[in-house]
Amino acid sequence: MMKPGAIWLEGPGCWEGLRTWLEDRDPDGVFVLTDTHTARACLPVLDQRLGRDRAVLTIPAGEKGKTVETASLLWQALANAGAGRGSVLLNLGGGVVTDLGGFVASTYMRGISFVHIPTSLLAQVDAAIGGKNGIDVGHVKNLAGIFREPDVLLIDPIFLETLPQQEWHNGLAEVAKHALIADPDLWRALEGLEHPRDISQRLLSAAVAVKRMIVAEDPGESGLRKVLNFGHTVGHALESMALAFGQEWPHGEAVAAGMQVEAWLSKKLCGLPAAEEARIRIFLQRFFPDRPVPDPESCLSYIRKDKKNRGGVIRMALLQSIGKAIPVVEVPGDLVLAAMKECLGETEPRG
Numbered sequence: 001m002m003k004p005g006a007i008w009l010e011g012p013g014c015w016e017g018l019r020t021w022l023e024d025r026d027p028d029g030v031f032v033l034t035d036t037h038t039a040r041a042c043l044p045v046l047d048q049r050l051g052r053d054r055a056v057l058t059i060p061a062g063e064k065g066k067t068v069e070t071a072s073l074l075w076q077a078l079a080n081a082g083a084g085r086g087s088v089l090l091n092l093g094g095g096v097v098t099d100l101g102g103f104v105a106s107t108y109m110r111g112i113s114f115v116h117i118p119t120s121l122l123a124q125v126d127a128a129i130g131g132k133n134g135i136d137v138g139h140v141k142n143l144a145g146i147f148r149e150p151d152v153l154l155i156d157p158i159f160l161e162t163l164p165q166q167e168w169h170n171g172l173a174e175v176a177k178h179a180l181i182a183d184p185d186l187w188r189a190l191e192g193l194e195h196p197r198d199i200s201q202r203l204l205s206a207a208v209a210v211k212r213m214i215v216a217e218d219p220g221e222s223g224l225r226k227v228l229n230f231g232h233t234v235g236h237a238l239e240s241m242a243l244a245f246g247q248e249w250p251h252g253e254a255v256a257a258g259m260q261v262e263a264w265l266s267k268k269l270c271g272l273p274a275a276e277e278a279r280i281r282i283f284l285q286r287f288f289p290d291r292p293v294p295d296p297e298s299c300l301s302y303i304r305k306d307k308k309n310r311g312g313v314i315r316m317a318l319l320q321s322i323g324k325a326i327p328v329v330e331v332p333g334d335l336v337l338a339a340m341k342e343c344l345g346e347t348e349p350r351g
């Protein structure tokens with residue numbers, strides 16, 4: 001059962017809003033979930049603004065913490081600390097902390113209140129918005145989870161001041177995706193960017209607005225929300241393929257490569273003008289390193305396992321133009337292979 005949408009706190013007065021909400025709620029315990037990095041970089045900022053007692057639970061940083069084992073430790077830690085149904089969990093971190101914290105809060109005592117305070121660019125524009133919470137099981141990302149909106153979502157760019165370089169790039173890939181699927185003005189602004197750190201409050205809010213608008217129209221992911229998969233069908237396959245070889249392909253780079261391939265497919269199948277495909281490629285190559293894919297056939301085998309496919313047919317979200325996406329397009333396997341060879345092969349020319 002979906003809860004109604006979160007109380008949205010952004011911009012001046014957002015902390016006052018959270019303090020007031022907590023006073024009204026009068027919780028029997030306030031718990032903050034951090035990872036080892038956000039405990040150091042973000043907790044002091046939160047404490048200064050919250051000004052009240054809280055207990056802190058800290059998990060190891062990174063995707064490796066998003067497991068049922070960590071969830072179980074957190075349920076036990078909450079119980080040991082006397083958390084009751086009137087307690088509140090504040091999730092202070094990137095997408096790992098918001099996904100896991102939302103899942104733990106939604107299941108502890110059949111659900112306690114939780115607040116998302118995303119601290120990475122990716123979490124602020126994407127992961128914390130839309131009510132998807134979950135954990136990885138084995139090598140499968142987000143295999144177990146639940147749709148549940150946080151009670152409050154607070155977005156403050158102050159946290160981005162300590163964000164490492166790589167994480168800016170991971171977030172930029174999602175900001176670019178939001179522009180490409182729904183906001184041509186945002187796209188033009190991004191084209192003028194020198195460095196991901198130069199993303200202004202206005203551009204950040206525009207990227208947040210895209211995700212917010214799409215999930216508001218399709219909270220249960222039955223149609224429109226699938227446009228958010230643009231670049232991710234190929235991107236996820238690249239990440240999985242790298243993992244199988246014991247390597248890691250950073251999420252932002254994988255999605256950027258995926259967007260290049262899927263833009264090329266959009267040109268072939270959906271009428272994306274060649275000039276727009278070229279602009280997309282130039283932008284992505286400027287911010288993300290070229291990484292040739294040595295074995296496109298192997299990557300195709302991962303794309304064939306994508307959960308969006310039906311009856312063995314590959315399905316992707318593609319672009320009609322910059323700012324306009326089509327949620328589901330059936331794509332022949334041999335064309336996907338050709339696209340990968342064109343965009344991620346060792347040679348330069350493109351058709």
Ligand SMILES: NC(=O)c1ccc[n+]([C@@H]2O[C@H](COP(=O)([O-])OP(=O)(O)OC[C@H]3O[C@@H](n4cnc5c(N)ncnc54)[C@H](O)[C@@H]3O)[C@@H](O)[C@H]2O)c1
Binds near residue numbers: 093
């Ligand atoms: N629920 C959704 O709709 C959704 C959407 C997209 C992604 N996700 C999930 O989000 C996760 C990825 O999120 P992410 O990229 O934020 O990863 P992350 O949570 O691992 O954060 C990336 C790194 O940045 C650090 N960090 C975060 N904020 C910081 C700050 N302000 N200062 C210093 N360091 C900071 C973290 O400790 C971590 O080391 C994945 O698990 C993915 O599945 C979920």
